[in-house]
Each structure stands twice: as C-alpha cells, then as structure tokens.
Amino acid sequence: MAYFEQPERILLPVNVAYMALTVALALLFNLMPWNDLVGVPDLVALVLTFWCVHQPRRMGIGAAWLVGLVMDAGNGALLGQHAFAYAFLAFGAISLHRRILWFSLWRQAVHVLVLLLACQALMLAVRMIAGGAFPGPLYFLGSIVAAALWPTASFFLLLPQRRPESVDENRPI
C-alpha cells in the first residue's frame, strides 16, 4: 500500500492532453462489443470520477456531460441519459474531492462505489420512466467492479505526474 501515492506527496502538474487521452481510451473500452457480459465496469464513469476528484478545476460537469452525450450516441441509448447521470456524478465527485483524498485508496474506493452506484441508479430511474425493461440486479455489478479498479486506476492515471522514486540529496523536493 505504501507504494501508492499518498495525498501529501507532491505531484507534477497534470497534462491536459493526458487527461483527454485517458477519457478517450475509456470511451474506446466502453464502446467495445461486450454483448451480454455482466459486470463490465463503466470505465468512462471511473475516469471522469478520478479526474473530478484529482483535478476539479480542469475536469468538470460540462465535460462530463459532453462525454455522456458521446456515450449515448455510441450506445444507442436514450439521448441524454448518460449525460444526465455523468453530470450528477461529476457534481458529486467535485463536492467530495476535498474529503475523498484524505482516505487510503481502498477507503476512497468505497466513496467512489457510492458515487458510481448513484450514477447507475439515476440511469435506471430515467430508463424505467421512459419505459425500458429492468435489466436485473446484476446490472449494478459493473459499479462494484469499477470501484474495485479504483486503486489500480489511481496508480496508472497518476503515473505521468509522479516524480522519480530515487531521492536526490541535492534536490529540494
């Protein structure tokens, strides 16, 4: 656990192009033909939550809304369904960002689990109102898998921001 970043560690400033790249890769993952596989995590939601928690000034509700719109068009879902849920997700993550980073990675994952489940519940509610079919309780498994991926995601998404591990006595930080 000590290998992972602690919140106190000083990181390099984030590269916005890298943020966009990670969101695009997550979109690519979500657009793969998963057919009827249950428990496929919504990586877009996870990456959006991550950047909202770590970079609330660079990733926000508007960007999440736009990514949600792309998800809707790509999925053939009700247009605006993902946009609606992701906007709430981003708002929740931004509201909690000061709190979440004080916890260890697995406790952060529990916070994220609540956010992701709420996001899925919102989508479920919207679709039930619009007359969709209930996909079964296993629908929520995706959020649990995604939350379990939070420590791994944190490691990889922060990789370009980390300073070298070797300590140089002559360097101030």
Next chain:
Amino acid sequence: MDYQPPPFFSRGPAPLVRLGFFVSLAVLLMVLDARFGYAESLRKVVATLIYPLQRVALAPAELLDAAGDFFTTQVALRQENDQLKAKDLRAASDLLTLESLRAENAQLRRMLDARERIPRAATAAEILYQGRDPFSRKVIIDKGGQQALETGQAVVDDVGVIGQVTRVYPFLAEVTLITDKEQRTPVEVVRNGLRAVVYGGGDKGALDLSYTATNADVQADDLVVTSGIDGTYPPGLPVCKVSKIERNAAYSFAKITCIPAAGTDQNRQVLVLAREAGLPPPPAETEPKVAPQPKQKRARPGKS
C-alpha cells in the same frame, strides 16, 4: 449586507448552477428524444463523428473472430459440410415443389382477383454486436444508409423474424429485436388464423401474446407467424411458439408467453427485407388524437 472578500480564484459559476444547467439540458434532450423523436439528427451527427472510434473498438473482437476462423479444425469444417449437405437435400424436395406451387398460387390469386404477392428485395447483413444499452434488446448490423436501408424494414434469419430496423446510420443500422419491451409484431396463430400482437418481454427469450381474450383458442405449442397486415413483415414468417398459457377468470386477457422461433441471440447472418411497394402510406401518427371528436358526434345522434 455582509462584505465578502473577492474570491482568490475565479472559477466561473458555482457547481450547483452548472449542475442545474447541464441537468436541465439533459432532461430536455431526453424528453425530445423519448417523446417527440426530435433528437435523431443530433444523434446521427455524434454517431457519425465517433464512427472511427467505434470501428477501432470493434477491431479486437474482429481479430479474435478471425483467429478463431483460422484455427477451425478440418473435422469441424467437414462436420458442418455434412450437416449442410443433409439440410440441402431435405430442402431440395421442398424447393422442387415450390416452383409449381408458386405458379399455381399465382394463378389462383389471379382467379380470385387478389393482389399478387411480390417477392421482396433483400439485403444480407451481419450482426456486428449487441447493443450496449442494458435496458433494451437491440443489435447493430453492418449495413446502413449507404446500402439504402430504411427504418421500419423487417429483419429475418433463416428461421423467422428477429426484428425491425429502427435507426439507420450512414454505415450501420440498429435493429430492435422482437424481444425488446417496446417492440410489437402483428401476428396470427397458424392453426386457426387468430390475429394478435406479440409484445417483447424485455429479457432474453420471452414474448407476450398480449390482449388475447381469456377464452381465445390458443394452445401450447401453437406456431405464431406474421400476419403481414401492416405490410412491414411479409405474411407467414415464423415469429414464435406458444410455451405457457395462464388463464385467470379475474382478468379479461389471458397471459400467454411465447418463445421466439428465430435465434434472436445466436445468428450472425441476417436478411433485411425491403418494404413492400404499392401499399398506401400508413396514416399519420397524429391522427388518433384528432379522431375521437367526430366519433363522439356520430355516437350522439345514434343514442337519441
């Protein structure tokens, strides 16, 4: 009035304000899409923009498929070949009689002065993947507007109806399966010609023969085929088989569950049937809203 220091970091509108703005925008889009269908052009633009991304996302699955094809054993191929030959032989006898029957049918229909059944043009397509929306039952096929596909066309496999084209993108089309909760198919029971409408059950292999009277003559194992009434589906295509009937005198309708005949979840090769030419255009959708008024007017003089 208390005085507040000016903010150190200008961050634009408060998060709650932004949330309100974007949520209301999303709700507006959803209402436009679900109730009025006005958002289709926006969806088409976004879908066309991300089409390259979608193809890239499909590449790994296609690569796996190709690898699987490459390593197909000779034994499997020979088995399949034998099966196909046997099937071909069985079909051959039917096919020989078909020609004479078709001629006879045409002649009889001419005698009856009925409209001749015109064979429809068909486009072969391949199912690329199942729709990723867990709330509906849809598949994406590899033909689209470029191949002159239109919404409303029927999609069949080698056994029967699997669904209907509901959205056409330039290079892809979305087919709503008959098992989708919002999909209805006009059908009739082969045994007695009873007309009904099949509703999708929402989950995998289930259909409902809804709004059939409790005492209707439907039995288990009855074959249900398309009635061809609205001209969307050609008549006589197998749709489903009745599996379970629950008759309860407390309700006016029987609960009849059916199993789809076609492999709505199995096959990859499908045929998209062209719409029948020569049918009058369907009435506009707004008509039922206007219709009740003249009916009431007509009913009143009858009563008095």
